Structures are given as structure tokens and as C-alpha cells.
Amino acid sequence: MKRAIGTRRLALWIGGTAIALLALATPASAHDATPRGTVSCSSDQQVVRWTVTNSQTGSGQDMSIVSATSTRGTVTGFPSKVAPGATARGTTTLPGDATGSVALTVHAHWNYDGYDLTQSSPAVSLGGNCGTPLPAVTTLGTFTAPGAIGVVGLVALGRRRRSAERSMS
Structure with missing residues (x-):
């Protein structure tokens, strides 16, 4: 006839197994670079x-x-x-x-x-919206014609502005 394992013996076996598992476990790493x-x-x-x-x-x-x-x-x-x-x-x-x-x-x-x-x-x-802003427009004057109103403008692009102003004079 087989004997049943006693409660005390079972508790000791479970406790010993738990201690062995904890002793063999590697510690968790807390290293982090957080990029x-x-x-x-x-x-x-x-x-x-x-x-x-x-x-x-x-x-x-x-x-x-x-x-x-x-x-x-x-x-x-x-x-x-x-x-x-x-x-x-x-x-x-x-x-x-x-x-x-x-x-x-x-x-x-x-x-x-x-x-x-x-x-x-x-x-x-x-x-994608850090591009070069649109150039500024300088108003040189306005004109009217029968049935139309317009604005003469000039895009400011450095040296070209001066030569364009001279040619319009």
C-alpha cells in the first residue's frame, strides 16, 4: 500500500523548489538609453x-x-x-x-x-512644410482700362528687381 505524502513534506518540497528557481533566475536589467x-x-x-x-x-x-x-x-x-x-x-x-x-x-x-x-x-x-517661403511682391502701381482694373507688381529677387524697375521707367 502506497503512503500519501504528508502536508509538511509537500510544503517543504514546494518551498525548496521555489528557492532553487529564484536562485537560478537572472536579475532583470534596468538599462535603458531612452532615445x-x-x-x-x-x-x-x-x-x-x-x-x-x-x-x-x-x-x-x-x-x-x-x-x-x-x-x-x-x-x-x-x-x-x-x-x-x-x-x-x-x-x-x-x-x-x-x-x-x-x-x-x-x-x-x-x-x-x-x-x-x-x-x-x-x-x-x-x-514637409519648411520650404522656402514665396517671394514678396512689391506693388508698383495700378492701372485701369475700360472694363478692367489691374495691378502692376514686381517679385523681389535681388538684382533683377533694380533692372526691372529701370526698364519700367
């Missing part, structure tokens, strides 16, 4: 300003930026090391009429524990 981007117009270009933040805050937990690549254009300005808890900044400059989206992928490394991370930012939408 983010925002876009704005500068003259007739779109400038994407990127940030990368070192999530580690302990002394000596510097993060190295091994690479920072954009899905469009070139990334400039990031330092090679980011202090614990600090934020680094870089930029990508794109044509003013570019549309769609752009994202940043960062490969980071922490020397103190050898941890490597590749992380991408959320996509940043490009508006």
Missing part, C-alpha cells in the same frame, strides 16, 4: 533634435554611445560617453520638403557590467 526625437524648422530645413538618456544613476555607471544612426540623414553631435543619469543631444538635418517619418537607433554599452543595448526611438513625423 527620443522632436522636429522643427530652421530656415528651409527640418532639424530633428535627438536625446539619449543614461538610465543608470550610480557612480561610475557611464554609458558609451557605440553608434547612433537615423533611418534618414546623418546624426551629428552625440558625445561618446554619457554620465550616469545625464542626457546627450544630437541632430539630423533634412530637407524642408521631406515627408514621412524618421527614427533613431542607438547602440549603447555600459563598461561597469559589460551590458550592451540596441534601442530605437519612436518615429518622428516630418511635416
